[in-house]
Amino acid sequence: xxxxxxxxxxxxxxWLRFSAPQMFYPLAxxxxxxxxxxxxxxxxxxxxxxxxxxxxxxxxxxxxxxIFIHVPAAWMSMFVYLVMAFWSAVGLxxxxxxxxxxxxxxAPTGAMFCFVALWTGALWGKPTxxxxxxxxxxxxxxxxxxxLYLGFMALTAAIEDPRxxxxxxxxxxxxxxxxxxxxxxxxxxxxxxxxxxSVSLTKxxxxxxxxxxxxxxxxxxxxxxxxxxxxxxxxxxxxxRERHTEWVGHELDAQExxx
Amino acid sequence: xxxxxxxxxxxxxxxxxxxxxxxxxxxxxxGVELMMVRHRRRDTVRRLIRLRRAAPPRADVRVIEESVQ
Amino acid sequence: xxxxxxxxxxVGGAVALLVGAVALVLTAxxxxxxxxxxxxxxxxxxxxxxxxxxxxxxxxxxSVKRDADGLTVQFAITDTAKVIxxxxxxxxxxxxxxxxxxxxxxxxxxxxxxRASEVLAKHDENYMPIEAQYAVDQAQKAAQTVQH
Numbered sequence: 001x002x003x004x005x006x007x008x009x010x011x012x013x014x015w016l017r018f019s020a021p022q023m024f025y026p027l028a029x030x031x032x033x034x035x036x037x038x039x040x041x042x043x044x045x046x047x048x049x050x051x052x053x054x055x056x057x058x059x060x061x062x063x064x065x066x067i068f069i070h071v072p073a074a075w076m077s078m079f080v081y082l083v084m085a086f087w088s089a090v091g092l093x094x095x096x097x098x099x100x101x102x103x104x105x106x107a108p109t110g111a112m113f114c115f116v117a118l119w120t121g122a123l124w125g126k127p128t129x130x131x132x133x134x135x136x137x138x139x140x141x142x143x144x145x146x147x148l149y150l151g152f153m154a155l156t157a158a159i160e161d162p163r164x165x166x167x168x169x170x171x172x173x174x175x176x177x178x179x180x181x182x183x184x185x186x187x188x189x190x191x192x193x194x195x196x197x198s199v200s201l202t203k204x205x206x207x208x209x210x211x212x213x214x215x216x217x218x219x220x221x222x223x224x225x226x227x228x229x230x231x232x233x234x235x236x237x238x239x240x241r242e243r244h245t246e247w248v249g250h251e252l253d254a255q256e257x258x259x
Numbered sequence: 260x261x262x263x264x265x266x267x268x269x270x271x272x273x274x275x276x277x278x279x280x281x282x283x284x285x286x287x288x289x290g291v292e293l294m295m296v297r298h299r300r301r302d303t304v305r306r307l308i309r310l311r312r313a314a315p316p317r318a319d320v321r322v323i324e325e326s327v328q
Numbered sequence: 329x330x331x332x333x334x335x336x337x338x339v340g341g342a343v344a345l346l347v348g349a350v351a352l353v354l355t356a357x358x359x360x361x362x363x364x365x366x367x368x369x370x371x372x373x374x375x376x377x378x379x380x381x382x383x384x385x386x387x388x389x390x391s392v393k394r395d396a397d398g399l400t401v402q403f404a405i406t407d408t409a410k411v412i413x414x415x416x417x418x419x420x421x422x423x424x425x426x427x428x429x430x431x432x433x434x435x436x437x438x439x440x441x442x443r444a445s446e447v448l449a450k451h452d453e454n455y456m457p458i459e460a461q462y463a464v465d466q467a468q469k470a471a472q473t474v475q476h
Contacts, residue, residue, distance in 0.1 A: 052261060052262070053261065055261060056457065057456070057458075058456055058458045058460065058462075059423070059452075059454070059455075059461075060423070061272045061273075062271040062274050063271070063272070063274035063277050066277065066278055069282060069285050070281070073285070108292065108295075109292065112292055116284070116285050116288060119284055119285075123277040123281045124277065124281070126277060127274055127277050127421075127422060128421070128422075128423055129449055129451075130420070130424070130447065135356045135362055136362055136363070137357070140353050140356050140362050143353070144349055147346060147349035148346070148349075150342075151342050151343075151345055151346035154338065154342035155342040158335055158339045158342055159335070160335060172346070191363045191365070192362070192363055192364075193364070193431045193448055195450070195451060195453040196452075196453045198453040198454070198455060206452075206453050207454070207455040208460060211456075225289070229292060229293070229296055232296045232297075232300065233296055235300065236296075236299050236303040239303050239307060240307070248307070249311065252307055252308050255304050255308065256308050
């Protein structure tokens with residue numbers, strides 16, 4: 001995910017060396033706190049704008065303020081799944097261990113955001129639509145995404161052989177990725193109770209600017225948060241998987257010396 | 260500033276349960292996830308150190324396992 | 329339990345969960361339960377007869393009438409081309425209003441009355457301050473006066 005960013009500063013192709021777990025481990029350790037700090041700052045500013053600056057909605061009153069969590073979480077839950085599918089594909093094609101580890105490190109955070117999207121959606125649906133849950137195309141496909149995340153995590157955790165576990169997970173990630181465009185376009189393909197997109201690439205956003213600002217800031221905060229947590233998680237995965245190598249031995253010695 | 264008073268803020272125009280229910284659960288889950296990530300890091304390092312002490316790495320074993328991967 | 333059979337159970341459980349979830353979703357899609365039909369589609373006979381389905385549209389202006397019992401509500405759903413009369417017994421969502429969107433779930437009687445078991449309010453994707461909506465309304469009124 002962050003490899004692209006590094007390609008600027010170094011000579012061409014040299015960023016590929018970070019696909020080696022040994023190289024990526026310290027890099028991830030250095031970057032994670034920065035992303036966490038960015039997430040915290042954006043989150044605080046986003047919440048301030050969302051809760052204190054953004055005006056009351058003409059149609060829904062105050063309850064629309066759930067949007068500042070709901071939409072970023074829903075976007076993130078879809079995007080993270082696509083990134084998982086991307087890393088799984090890279091892992092299968094290039095046979096790189098780190099790619100599969102990235103996919104596994106992303107899953108819990110994607111699942112968390114997926115649950116948040118469903119939960120906040122339920123709490124938003126009751127006062128506006130009049131129900132916590134309805135078998136609407138948007139809601140139903142989002143629920144399926146939740147099951148895909150849980151299935152991915154359960155399956156990869158259950159298979160002990162690392163390479164088999166990687167490949168089984170990659171299969172769910174790639175097949176399940178079909179569901180993401182279904183979620184996204186469900187509101188335009190079918191007559192759904194769920195309203196259409198307020199923000200899209202093809203038209204001007206149908207939101208007041210302060211509301212939009214709060215929502216986008218929260219979305220960027222969710223991005224930075226996801227990157228930070230994923231980097232931290234992948235470090236544990238790398239240690240685990242590479243535990244027989246010499247460099248992990250040195251790392252463990254260093255950790256032991258610190259403790 | 261949108262609010263006349265703090266109590267108006269917390270009341271959320273009568274939608275307090277739905278708005279704060281959303282924000283609270285999200286904050287809780289993020290807190291839990293951060294804690295889990297920290298614990299996992301600590302557990303992994305501890306467990307691997309213990310394993311390393313129990314069975315110090317042998318060059319021949321390491322070479323075989325790396326070639327398998 | 330042996331670790332091997334425990335693992336098998338976990339894998340089996342994960343796969344079963346996934347298959348079950350997919351089956352559930354596909355059934356929902358199959359039964360037309362994840363989207364609504366427009367009144368025009370219903371008039372053309374495209375909606376499933378004798379089964380529960382959804383109709384969505386706008387609550388027709390001036391159509392909402394409460395029965396004497398205070399619980400049963402009669403109203404009409406329209407897509408401006410066709411109109412479907414609806415009868416519903418229960419509480420209505422707060423955002424349910426004449427001239428606004430609604431989705432009703434229920435069955436169509438032979439006489440053309442839609443007996444709803446659930447009424448949901450549908451809102452659009454526009455978010456704006458109350459003052460802005462007031463300004464929009466004023467502008468629309470002004471535009472209409474010019475046209476007439």
